[in-house]
Amino acid sequence: MTVIHQAGSVGYIPQGIFDIGWWAVFFFLFxxxxxxxxxxxxxxxxxxxxxxxxxxxxxxxxxTMDRAHVALERWGPVAVPVSFVTIGLRSGVQAAAGxxxxxxxxxxxxxxxxxxxxxxxxxxxxxxxxxFAQGFVWWATVLMSVALVAGIVLVVIRRRRSGGxxxxxxx
Numbered sequence: 273m274t275v276i277h278q279a280g281s282v283g284y285i286p287q288g289i290f291d292i293g294w295w296a297v298f299f300f301l302f303x304x305x306x307x308x309x310x311x312x313x314x315x316x317x318x319x320x321x322x323x324x325x326x327x328x329x330x331x332x333x334x335x336t337m338d339r340a341h342v343a344l345e346r347w348g349p350v351a352v353p354v355s356f357v358t359i360g361l362r363s364g365v366q367a368a369a370g371x372x373x374x375x376x377x378x379x380x381x382x383x384x385x386x387x388x389x390x391x392x393x394x395x396x397x398x399x400x401x402x403x404f405a406q407g408f409v410w411w412a413t414v415l416m417s418v419a420l421v422a423g424i425v426l427v428v429i430r431r432r433r434s435g436g437x438x439x440x441x442x443x
Contacts, residue, residue, distance in 0.1 A: 297398055302391035305356070309366045309383050316370025348374050349382040356386030357393070 323329065348369055355365035369379050400415045 294395055294399060298391050298395040301394050302387050305387045305390045306383075309362075309387065310380075312363050312366035313370040313374075313376075313379055313383075316367040317373065318370075320371055320373060348372070349378060352379065352382045353386035353389070356390040362390075 351365055352369055355362045366383075396415075397419075
């Protein structure tokens with residue numbers, strides 16, 4: 273059942289959205305997350321560059337920071353793309369990569385797959401919402417229901433592991 277509210281629209285979504293193609297939506301979302309991740313990385317780099325010109329310099333140099341930098345170069349490339357499929361962690365990981373001065377080439381190379389996955393997930397959500405608006409309710413409803421149940425399960429598992437307190441401090 274399609275509800276026409278205005279000439280040239282389906283539901284409340286303008287018809288032109290359906291004409292541009294989903295590949296355009298994917299590339300737009302890819303560009304958005306790419307620019308956001310790069311900006312966050314460079315903000316982290318800028319904070320460190322500014323701190324190195326102050327009395328805080330000694331906190332950012334020395335054997336401890338050198339070890340942290342080596343660890344980030346080794347394990348950080350895994351954390352960066354994985355952060356794109358987490359909720360509330362992506363920007364923190366991008367800023368931390370900049371803050372820890374991860375090499376730009378390494379960061380950008382490992383960031384690209386994460387951007388593609390993020391854009392793909394949000395494009396799939398856009399397809400489901402538009403299909404729902406166009407009247408293809410059965411599979412869009414199933415997809416949204418599965419996503420909702422998965423989200424609830426993840427929240428419950430996360431709360432059980434943290435002992436029910438978001439303020440819990442690791443020892």
